[in-house]
Amino acid sequence: MTVRGKSAYDRWQEAFKIRQEWLDHGLSTQPADRRTAEHSLTLIYARMSRPKPRFEWVDSPDQAIPLVAGLPTLDQLYARIRDPRPRGKPPLASDLAMVASQLRGALSAGVSHLDPELSAARKGKHNEPSPELPPLKALDAGVPLGVVLHQGIRTALHRSLAHGFRMPIHNTLAAGGPVPVCWYGQQDAAWVAYYDALHRLGLAHYGPDELDHLGHWAALARSCGWWWPGEDVCIVVDRPELVRTEPVPGTWHDEVRLRRDGVRYRDGWYPLLT
Template sequence: MSAPARLDAALRFPASRTIAAGLRPETGDSPRAGAGNSLRLWREAVDIRQEWLGHALCTDPADRLTAERALARIYARIGRPVPRFRWVDSPHAALPYLDGLPTIDDLYQVIRRPGSVSPPLASDLAMAASGLRGALSASVDRGDPELAPARPPKSKNPWPMLPPRDALAAGTPLNVVLHRSVHGALQRSIATGFRQPIHAALAPGRRLPVCWYGQHDVPWIGYYDMLRRVGLARYQPGPLDQFADWVDLARSCGWWWPGERVCVLTERPETLRTEPIPGAWHDEVRLRPGGVAYRDGWHPLLH
């Protein structure tokens, strides 16, 4: 089957692709949700977190066909035709192709003055992604701390910050411990430890167009995947199928900038060297000085 034919088949039969990706709709009550073995579930969650950390730090060449298929479906869901895909070797190499794409300030302008301008594609995409995360969150057993901060009964303060085993022993709810151990840990390792410094090195003092991060979107993707796999979330088929596309992107490519006609995608880094963050409770890592290099020779953070 040719690549265009495979892409057309993927668009017309999303459910079969969801199953192939290992994401199946949940039916009935989860046998794991009421098991009460919090420590065992936490250990499983840590294994899944480390799996997703591996995807975030992967240096294999991008799986371009998988990424393009996923983006074609994401575009279709917001009523846009399949764009032309332009691949580059690094975020720095993407800069010449980003003129005219909206910044975060442009998206806020759409929110502040609805109807004054036509929403750009990035605005519709951000709304769709936000809606997906809300749907996933609403399907989490015992409540989702990502949706609203969890606090002890009759208290305005959050649950105390403790190492995971100590937190469970002290009565901190499992959902709070898992949120901190997975979402929080991946956020510190990937968003704070990688995305932010690379973004700052990419265009110092300049507002860049809105982008998404592929493999570096794993904090929220890995978190909701973990909840499903340990049996603490039962996602409906529609949101689950949408989620599968974001899972595919996180497993297949680097950063990407969506435009109406062209979507710019980057390869994954060629080299990534990290080190443990001293004193961390959740195996967080950070880039070593000069620890990242891309296939076109771009070496941000050389010092």
């Protein structure tokens, strides 16, 4: 229960503040920091041996849809993976997904405990999943600190920013047809925050290259909204101008979701959420 002179309870209190910091980024309505976003995207492109793209900024995901026609959908990427003899060069989105996955794998390898991101934590003689409890009660019950941090940062932020924010908007866009694969900028904060928190808490050690790469994704989560990567053009969405959330009932980690009228973008677009 003690890590480098600090108790698990102390570590959780530090983690709570880090989680809030990243949730604030995920819900930010500040105008995009375009210079920072373009710099980080250029460096991510370089990791895939791609030249700097031309950046086209739009004010909402809805405004982006006509511009991303022709980029691959998730089903098309999966079909390529399943094809024993895929034709042509892999689309950039496929290479990007691989690069991001490799980064998360390398970061998990630097975690000082068994990372629940890679393997669901089990306990007890019947190998049942660790219970999800309020953080302090979980620690009192003997749930490992690493599990509490995964539940309280990675899972909690994913529920707030993926299930509670980007998925309802994505579903609205998908009503008009399949949406090409994109990444979510500020709403990608869940996994970024998790590995950032472990590093800041002294529970993970990453090499210089992993830290540099993680820093690019962290910069995007702090600086912009959704983005669609193309070979020549990268479409990037500004952050919304208004976000209203409400607590998710029955959760232990201050999880939130968009209200029905909870988001409006800078071009006036606001999806009606169900």
